[in-house]
Amino acid sequence: MIVFADYAPWYDLLYRDKDYAGETSFVEARLRDHGTSSGKLLDIGCGTGLHALAFAQRGWNVTGIDLSDEMIASAKARVAQAGLPIQFRQGDVREAGPERDYDVVVSLFHVASYQTSRDALAAMFRTAHAALKPGGLFLFDYWYGGAVLAQGVETRVKVIEQKPLRLTRIAQSVHDEQAATVTVNYTLFCEDSDRATIRRVDEAHHMRYWFPFEIDAALAASGFEPGTHAAWLTLDAPSSKSWAAYTVARRRVSP
Numbered sequence: 001m002i003v004f005a006d007y008a009p010w011y012d013l014l015y016r017d018k019d020y021a022g023e024t025s026f027v028e029a030r031l032r033d034h035g036t037s038s039g040k041l042l043d044i045g046c047g048t049g050l051h052a053l054a055f056a057q058r059g060w061n062v063t064g065i066d067l068s069d070e071m072i073a074s075a076k077a078r079v080a081q082a083g084l085p086i087q088f089r090q091g092d093v094r095e096a097g098p099e100r101d102y103d104v105v106v107s108l109f110h111v112a113s114y115q116t117s118r119d120a121l122a123a124m125f126r127t128a129h130a131a132l133k134p135g136g137l138f139l140f141d142y143w144y145g146g147a148v149l150a151q152g153v154e155t156r157v158k159v160i161e162q163k164p165l166r167l168t169r170i171a172q173s174v175h176d177e178q179a180a181t182v183t184v185n186y187t188l189f190c191e192d193s194d195r196a197t198i199r200r201v202d203e204a205h206h207m208r209y210w211f212p213f214e215i216d217a218a219l220a221a222s223g224f225e226p227g228t229h230a231a232w233l234t235l236d237a238p239s240s241k242s243w244a245a246y247t248v249a250r251r252r253v254s255p
Contacts, residue, residue: 010167010190010201011071012048013160023108024054026233027139030248031104034137039103042131044093044124045111049075049086055106056084063099065091094123096130105131107140110244116181116208118218125222132251138224141232141246143209145180150240153182164194182207212238215247224249 031037038059043052046064048071056062056079064086066072072090079086091097093111105128115121128138153173160167168189175182188201212229219227230236232244 010165010188012050012074013162013165013167014158014169016160016162018050020050021054023233024051024058027106027108028055028058030139030246031137034248034250036103036137040101041104041106042099042102042128044105044107044127044131045109045114046075046088047071047109049078049088051106051108052086052088053079053082053084056086057082060104063087063089063102065089065093065097065099067092093127094120096127099131101133102131103133103136105136105138107138110141110143110207112140112142112215113207113209114205116179116206118214121208121210121214122218122222125218125224129223129251134251134253136251138249138251139246141244142215143182143207143243144231144238144245145209145211146238147240147243147245148175148182148209149177151243164192166191166193180209182209209243212245212247219247219249223252225252 039061041055041060041062043055043062043064046052046066049064052062052064052075064075065088067090069090072088075088089097093107094115107128112121112124115124132138153175156171158169170187172185173182174185184205184207186203186205190199190201215229216226227247227249229238229245229247231238231242232246238245
């Protein structure tokens with residue numbers, strides 16, 4: 001099953017409080033730190049295209065790919081309305097496509113943690129490698145294992161209302177420490193008061209948390225120099241305080 005398929009139409013409402021513009025500004029600053037401030041950018045696992053849109057508004061030449069047809073349809077509708085020349089296509093981040101000679105590849109909102117094996121993670125990294133020009137940058141985020149182990153999992157409930165819509169999401173997580181995975185079982189109640197309808201959606205999202213040494217090993221095997229690691233939206237080392245971390249890596253100039 002492709003996750004997000006059933007509740008893709010509700011996705012943007014669910015994450016309406018996510019600061020896509022602020023995250024894009026942060027990513028741009030880290031790219032500048034590594035010597036790149038403009039050019040061709042590929043967003044793998046782009047979702048409904050909000051990060052891609054923010055990059056394009058800042059002058060990047062953007063392409064996005066995502067596994068979900070529904071997400072890609074939303075992304076295309078969004079950029080058509082904005083009048084920006086972003087290219088989107090449906091595709092698997094573990095399979096290299098036709099994209100080549102990009103200055104930057106980004107993969108945001110924990111796409112790397114949807115790769116639940118080392119082979120899958122390495123395949124995703126090979127996709128980024130194939131798309132980048134020599135010396136190009138790869139920035140991605142992931143669930144940091146130290147924080148997951150320190151904090152543990154819990155049941156969470158989120159309610160968002162934007163009349164006539166009301167979304168209630170219950171997230172119940174199961175931790176498999178031996179496999180270093182967390183299965184997040186989502187139950188969503190999607191209410192539309194105008195239509196007097198309530199729809200229930202159930203999805204299981206299988207996630208893998210990672211440690212920097214595992215990330216670096218997969219990067220090295222995929223043709224990248226060792227990455228720099230930090231807690232998301234900071235310059236600090238990953239810590240037990242935040243599940244979200246990120247890595248910036250550079251494609252090797254020579255084999």
